[in-house]
Amino acid sequence: MTSAYPAAVLFDMDGTLVDSERIWGIALAELAVHAGGVLSDPARLAMVGTSMATSMQIFRDDLGQPGRPEEPDVRWLSARVRELFAEGLVWRPGAMELLLAVRDAGIPTALVTSTGRSLVEVALKTLGAENFDVVVCGDEVKRPKPDPEPYVTAAALLGVPITACVAIEDSPSGVASASAAGAAVLAVPAELELAPVDGVHLRDTLTGVDPAFLATLLTASSPAS
Structure with a gap:
């Protein structure tokens, strides 16, 4: 040794x-509802450890909304995760x-x-x-x-x-x-x-x-x- x-x-x-992955999961599920859909478990797991851009691509594909604008979703998601982070990790x-x-x-x-x-x-x-x-x-x-x-x-x-x-x-x-x-x-x-x-x-x-x-x-x- x-x-x-x-x-x-x-x-x-x-x-x-x-x-904090649990927190991201909560926020992503809420974003999916906000977008009029439901995020699947396989899609959520595929996002773990990836960049925001990759995660948002998986998100859009999973919801069947490939043309959905990314920037507003990133702002919404970031604001929600910030709220949850602030409550304590x-x-x-x-x-x-x-x-x-x-x-x-x-x-x-x-x-x-x-x-x-x-x-x-x-x-x-x-x-x-x-x-x-x-x-x-x-x-x-x-x-x-x-x-x-x-x-x-x-x-x-x-x-x-x-x-x-x-x-x-x-x-x-x-x-x-x-x-x-x-x-x-x-x-x-x-x-x-x-x-x-x-x-x-x-x-x-x-x-x-x-x-x-x-x-x-x-x-x-x-x-x-």
Whole structure:
């Protein structure tokens, strides 16, 4: 076992640190009713971890309204999610303890999320803005998850090699993004089951995870010498 900590820990937000996917589900269901339809369960699950643009495309297709203007729906959805976020977010099991342990160990941290900046600022009132050295939001990159750009950007802003970082994710889109970027990946499924993927370490929850455990993931992800 190695005692060397990761150069940084890169945290996804929705479904990983906080139980906000449930809130998105509530708001999307309400938007569907507002649009005169009903959002199907498969469509909602297909949106998990994706960008706003992708989610809205799935939304329109599911409601059978391909020509529906996107911008008004995004404004409505964002306003409703902001209201729900402001009522308070619930931490995922073990997430707060891990985040604080990583900070106590002096390891740099980043929040890497597909959610837009205006909503992330509300969520940070629960998460604690002081707990992140860098925040990369979905509307601040050209190519959001599953593209590697968000995680590559976070590592570059922190000034650390991405291959020395551990990313923590809950969705297939996020896992694909972090893996393609070159980070060691710890996946903790929330709304969606995750199939085993080479190099991705699966756990049921973050309970019991600490910086020493994260260090072992880097060792496990390194090529044999």
